[in-house]
Amino acid sequence: MRRARRRGPRGKRRHAARDRGGAAMSARLPAHPSRGASRTLSVVGPIVAVALAILAWSAIKWALDLKDFVLPSPLGVARAFLDxxxxxxxxxxxxxxxxxxxxxxxxxxxxxxxxxxxxxxxxxxxxxxxxxxxxxxxxxxxxxxxxxxxxxxxxxxxxxxxxxxxxxxxxxxxxxxxxxxxxxxxxxxxxxxxxxxxxxxxxxxxxxxxxxxxxxxxxxxxxxxxxxxxxxxxxxxxxxxxxxxxxxxxxxxxxxxxxxxxxxxxxxxxxxxxxxxxxxxxxxxxxxx
The missing domain is CATH 1.10.3720.10 (MetI-like)
Known part of the structure; x- marks a missing residue:
């Protein structure tokens, strides 16, 4: 009983230290991305994909030196629509x-x-x-x-x-x-x-x-x-x-x-x-x- 009484305060101090350590660790962990960030990513992602596709299109035309009647440039396609x-x-x-x-x-x-x-x-x-x-x-x-x-x-x-x-x-x-x-x-x-x-x-x-x-x-x-x-x-x-x-x-x-x-x-x-x-x-x- 004496040992249990002596260890009681120590146990409490240990638990308190663990709680403080857990709180500190949780504060260090990065927060989950907000809904606004995920929505922004869902909008920006397709735009970036389209931009990369246009760059790849232009690079293929330039690298293979293709004629316009085979593979027109993105600017030529845009001009055909806007005209x-x-x-x-x-x-x-x-x-x-x-x-x-x-x-x-x-x-x-x-x-x-x-x-x-x-x-x-x-x-x-x-x-x-x-x-x-x-x-x-x-x-x-x-x-x-x-x-x-x-x-x-x-x-x-x-x-x-x-x-x-x-x-x-x-x-x-x-x-x-x-x-x-x-x-x-x-x-x-x-x-x-x-x-x-x-x-x-x-x-x-x-x-x-x-x-x-x-x-x-x-x-x-x-x-x-x-x-x-x-x-x-x-x-x-x-x-x-x-x-x-x-x-x-x-x-x-x-x-x-x-x-x-x-x-x-x-x-x-x-x-x-x-x-x-x-x-x-x-x-x-x-x-x-």
């Missing part, structure tokens, strides 16, 4: 509109078809393999049929975008609806819920994250399908879309205009994906609540 930006902007708006329409059709049709497939084993075994087979058919192979059915112009282009984008939505819907907890499924049946009630109140809410992922993939594919459709079924004129502008500039060896159109097509794809990603985030935020 007459109106046709490029009109073409970008045309392509963006077709991509959004095709995506909307693919989203609605994909969720509807995926839900129908998931409700019936017979439909799943008969229809789902056909969707896989249809997805493997190259777009170039069915382009003549699209022109025959819809004619040249926007209807065929929108159909091309929808065909390319619909399969990820179907697959993600089927996968999401099938991933629900079977115990909850059985509980709903015990409580007297029918198949449609289970789908609406259990399966569909459980499938929202998977469907959102499929929609994001479809957003990028819709832009690709749009540009391919414009290559095959687009028409020229004052409001020519980007795909038509690319083919026209290639025929005339206007490589600068080709690069402008390609970069704008990438911008259209990024914008469409950004809109879908923002809408998906809002949906997921509400779903999490």
């Amino acid at each position: 007459d930006p109106a046709p490029f902007l009109r073409g970008a708006l045309q392509s963006a509109g077709s991509a959004l329409l095709g995506f909307a059709i693919a989203a609605a049709g994909g969720v509807l078809l995926g839900s129908t497939i998931s409700l019936s084993r017979t439909v799943e075994r008969s229809v789902y393999p056909l969707t896989l087979l249809f997805q493997m058919v190259p777009l170039v192979a069915i382009a003549p049929l699209l022109v025959l059915w819809f004619g040249y112009g926007r209807p065929a282009i929108v159909a091309s975008a929808a065909i390319v984008a619909i399969f990820p939505v179907i697959a993600s819907t089927v996968s999401g609806l099938a991933s629900r907890d079977p115990n909850l499924d059985e509980l709903f049946r015990v409580l007297g819920a029918g198949r449609l009630a289970i789908w609406w109140k259990l399966a569909l809410p459980s499938a929202v994250p998977s469907i959102v992922t499929g929609l994001k993939i479809a957003a990028g594919l819709a832009t690709i399908g749009t540009i391919c459709g414009e290559f095959l079924a687009g028409t020229g004129g004052e409001n020519a879309p980007l795909g038509v502008m690319i083919t026209t500039a290639l025929r005339n060896f206007q490589t600068e205009r080709v690069f402008v159109s390609v970069l704008l097509a990438a911008g259209v794809g990024f914008a469409v994906f950004g809109c879908v990603a923002l809408a998906s985030r809002l949906v997921l935020t509400r779903w999490m609540r």
Whole structure:
């Protein structure tokens, strides 16, 4: 007991020293980066990447001594856009509109078809393999049929975008609806819920994250399908879309205009994906609540 009493104050002093040392060490450790710094990095990072890409582009052209009709300079591409930006902007708006329409059709049709497939084993075994087979058919192979059915112009282009984008939505819907907890499924049946009630109140809410992922993939594919459709079924004129502008500039060896159109097509794809990603985030935020 005496030893314990003698050691008591020493133990307290040791613990106090350890606490002071721990506080000093924690004060020396660097603080975690703030949210403002991470946001700044997320903005500055892409800008630096674009600047490095432009420098690499210029270096390749200079090192290989490439002609402008093979690889134009970044300044030449910028000049081609700034000299007459109106046709490029009109073409970008045309392509963006077709991509959004095709995506909307693919989203609605994909969720509807995926839900129908998931409700019936017979439909799943008969229809789902056909969707896989249809997805493997190259777009170039069915382009003549699209022109025959819809004619040249926007209807065929929108159909091309929808065909390319619909399969990820179907697959993600089927996968999401099938991933629900079977115990909850059985509980709903015990409580007297029918198949449609289970789908609406259990399966569909459980499938929202998977469907959102499929929609994001479809957003990028819709832009690709749009540009391919414009290559095959687009028409020229004052409001020519980007795909038509690319083919026209290639025929005339206007490589600068080709690069402008390609970069704008990438911008259209990024914008469409950004809109879908923002809408998906809002949906997921509400779903999490």
